[in-house]
Amino acid sequence: MWFRNLHLYRLHDVPDADAVVLEFFLSHQAYRPLGGSEARRLGWTAPAGRASTLLCHELQGHRLITAQRQERILPTSVVREEVDERVEAIETAEGRKLRRQEKLTLKEQVYEELLPRAFVRSQRIDLWWDTQRQLIAINTSSRKRAEEVLDLLRETLGSLKVTPLASQTLPMRAMTTWASDPASRPADLAMGDQVELKAKGDDGVIRARQVDIDSSDMHEHLVCGRQASKLALGIEGRLSFVLHDDLALKSIRFDDALVDEASQTDDGDDAVVRLETDFLLMAQALAESIERILDWLGGEAQAGGAVPKP
Template sequence: MWFKNIKAYQITQPISLDDDDLQNALSENAFRPCGKQETATMGFASPFSQSGKESVMFHKVQERYWITVKKQERILPAVVVNAELAEKVAHIEAETGSPVGKKAQQDLKQEIMHQLLPQAFTKNSYTHGFISIPDNLVVVDASADGKAEAYLALVRKAIQSLPVVPLARRSLQSELTHWLTEGTPEAISLLEEAELKSVDDMESVIRCKNQPLDSDEITLHLDSGKLVQKVGFEYRDVLTAIIAEDGSFKRLKFTDRMKEENEDIPKDQVEARMDAEFALMSAELCQFLDYIRKELKLVE
């Protein structure tokens, strides 16, 4: 279990979680499959569902609670609906000799979707995240705000309260630009990837990859007033990622050294490997995020 993207949030008020209460709360909001006329459903699932341990609704390591949300969607391609609609409209117009109006077509479309929905395939997706009580952090493995916010909303509904704010409540453009112009914090080293954006009305964007960020070309763009929107970096010998000006992290990769720490656990012991990976990953992520919020002065 290695997160690939991070949306991180700071807990603003002390919270406590009781294991039995949390198990009951998540079970009451457990995932259920889509009904015949439902386009999507979402609920909690066991983090260990792949190993067959469906009844345990969360996993805890040193007050870090791993909670998983499962979503099921019915896949009804627009091209299928539109083809069926076009056929029905053509049939009606041939019979009546009159065109079918927009309102009537919308009604027909809803009728078609109602008929086809029970036959539609379903797609399952999972959103993983964890609450770290000692670090006052909630970390969600999501690249989009909407997905992360849906996760937070469901957790908040289940446990009644989850007072959080984004890790960064302001743009980090200035700080990330400082990394290129003045140097990075001690534990951070830059990779050869960045996105720069001008602050004028043109809002021109420069994206570079496999480009030394201390090169004359990049310096020229910085001197012209462009600010850093995203930049690739490595944190110690732990992970690499792209940090964006909104404080999110994408394309997160843990180093081989990190992943090799659990190589002594047999691959057929799925639950044991997932437990060990979560323990290692969540601990390192909390240390990393604490370092970032202190260096960038994001502490509440």
């Protein structure tokens, strides 16, 4: 249940849908298995898996919904090899070279024939909706996958206006300052041991793990003009994470005390109670942490307002 990666979004023009109404809407876009000729499919599934058919769990204003994504994996190399064999066979039999359009048509035929036999890859993507703060966060490392889930939610509700969460100070600017100047770091900010430094020119990217950010080597890179595009940070008693320059949080690890608190809660061996207990503790910790991160970055940038500080 504990999220590992988050893409964050601000919700505008909040849909008028309580948990009961939302459950009804979600059921109309519930996941169903891929058909034989379908390349991919996305729909809503029960967050608790087989333990419950409920599509939306809401606790103290925090909603948990889950998308199920399936796609058929058909490597282009497999299609190309089959097409080449068929092209060669036809050209040999007919004694002529196939035109480009004929090859494209043959490629489409091969793709349609091979697709039903392709391997299927499944992925569950959790979405957390904080109805009090009007914040949506999606547990995936891919921005593209997050946008797909948002598109599904938009289709489910009829409309959904969201924008990526943005801060007054650009994360890259703030991370570079924190990495180069210890005195600039907020009191409750804990520095981690991972960083990615980008140069303004074509000098490539430096990625370092298990490194002392305050070492002379790191300082030299920063003095030379490199900027921190990723930086491992932490909030004591809550979590650690890698902050990215688009305000995504990745490689999230929750504090042991928080995880222990969840594990010590008596769930009566009920999988749904366990899910909801973990989710609520996690959501509360994430909500507080996101507020702290925005404070570090000078607050949230308002839609249509001033451009974030470079």
